[in-house]
Amino acid sequence: MTGKQGTKQKAGTAAGKRAPRHQAITVNDIAKAAGVSRATVSLVLRESPLVHADTRARVEAELKRQGYIYNRSAANLRRRTSSSIALVVNDLSNPFFAEFATGVDEAVAAQGYVTLLGNTSESPHREEAVLASLMEHQPAGVILSPAEHSDGERLERVLGQRSPVVVFNRELAGAHWDFLVLDNRNGARMATEHLLELGHRRIAFFGGHADSSSCRERRAGYADALRAAGIEPRPQWFVETAPTRLDAATGVDALFAGVGAAEAPTAAVCYNDAVALGLMLGLVRHGRKPGEDFAVTGFDDVPEAAFAAPPLTTLAVDPRERGRQAAELLLQRIRTRGGQEQQTTAPVRLVVRGSSCKPKGAGS
Amino acid sequence: MTGKQGTKQKAGTAAGKRAPRHQAITVNDIAKAAGVSRATVSLVLRESPLVHADTRARVEAELKRQGYIYNRSAANLRRRTSSSIALVVNDLSNPFFAEFATGVDEAVAAQGYVTLLGNTSESPHREEAVLASLMEHQPAGVILSPAEHSDGERLERVLGQRSPVVVFNRELAGAHWDFLVLDNRNGARMATEHLLELGHRRIAFFGGHADSSSCRERRAGYADALRAAGIEPRPQWFVETAPTRLDAATGVDALFAGVGAAEAPTAAVCYNDAVALGLMLGLVRHGRKPGEDFAVTGFDDVPEAAFAAPPLTTLAVDPRERGRQAAELLLQRIRTRGGQEQQTTAPVRLVVRGSSCKPKGAGS
DNA sequence: CTGAAAGCGCTTACAG
């Protein structure tokens, strides 16, 4: 550590000060008790065929008897290897990222790695501190779902060249790392096409921060579909909100502000499910019935989408599988270092449910 | 590792084999470049006042220039300290535990520790493997939210005496560790009293596995309240389901099976929110209106509870705060080892919303 | 105030 960056702790303070462990049992203790050398114990631990069956049995019995716990950190130090990966997410309390983390941990554990967890709560400042702290534990690689507005170049400096990195979900300008991203554009296009097929012609794009890469891509896919159908998206069809249910519920007004019924949108492609669920709530307050008067689509297929009233048409992205995928990409990169960084686009799948109705009065 | 337990990897295989890191920059490199000894660099890193300001400045410049990253594992090895805590949860994809994990990580990071994450997916077998693997990384302590049916005695053997442990949420028979538990009994009692005050007299306890400690406690609190009101809970008022929305939706039949309207329950205290939301779904399918015909309460106050139709009366448990609390208990135990293990009961808070109506026909 | 030396718990050539 350089002692200068962010809020990270000084080398010997805080955590390190406390927590002296009880005298641990080491290979030395086992060796002595079994009447062999440390080297032999080590070979037994690592299942080397070099050691005689009888010796092995004696050593294993002793390991068990004394309740020996392998000190993988010490081994990693000596062998200059690592058996952990760092997972840093922008919001672990969001079910989407919780699922993602679950997938990462599953895949990583299956390969004998342990997950070092860090949560940034969407703060670029905490992100740097968290990454700096995790790097001191020598992870073999890093999976990062960036906070909003985080600075790729600064992060590259924090991480150095030591560990390969896979970035998930959000583009990280200025950094040169592998990137796993949802097929946002295609997903929004599919949702829009679905609404067009139902007969809608005035379709809004509702919610999200326009400056986020995922929102930009989804807006682009939406516009693609409209234009392909000969419809030019109107500026007032774009409604920006925070990507939360609450803010979306409030944003409904903007959708119908200053237009007569004949000109008001009849459907909305929403930035994500949270926004879509909020929009439905807002519509009800406006005396409109989502899924009857007004069609809505989401993005993510959160567990709740299926249970909403009406059930939400949305794009399934399978965050747990994305977690596994991110882990596989990283493990691959750890095995074979070097080479150009690459971008991987994960497919999304349209799930049609009750919230996407035909426009009111359309022939069936 | 003993080489015999569960599925854990052999000492030198899998993770360890790959991932040789690039030649890292060490205190030696810095010392050489700055023209001082390693000891001096170490003192600078640990902010010792012993080193001359000029020397310090020279060393710090060099640390920065070379992008030095402190190797905390090596330091921990030498100092026989630890700067990680292990967090093992039964289901990270459950928002309740995701929130809990968020709270743990927040509190733990604030003290300079790093979180080693493990997810068991409710499998006692994976639980042992995960814990054994994490223990090899020398955590200063362990926070464990046990899988269903996990065996405390076996776990005690896996963990040894090395790290203090805080168990969360579920009782772990056979183990002697600190225990943080929600005030289940009191919570259920409050919900039941609330329904009694509204005028209900036939109140069911709906959902959950009767053999889980939390379900038993909640049932007890429910029975406490009824008996205090002079009502003896009837056997048919106890309906068991898996603690999921889907299974609960199906379980509704059992609530009204074989009783006339005059004898059917008019309200239900549910095991948790998932079950309560499922019950509300099932009620609608039965042609009943939750919050009008039938009163429902939940437990947990998941984010969705406030948005359900009708909004769900429930018990707020604040899982994130529980996570912080578990971390504090553990850090406390790490600082001052020894002493009797203790049980901490976390308060819950009744949140009244639309789902708890008066009984049909009751005077207002 | 700075440096030389020993050691944390492992692994790995290298002899035998």
Added chain:
DNA sequence: CTGAAAGCGCTTACAG
């Protein structure tokens, strides 16, 4: 097949 020795990157008495 087994053992003695060196070393991973740090820290910590102990001299000077």
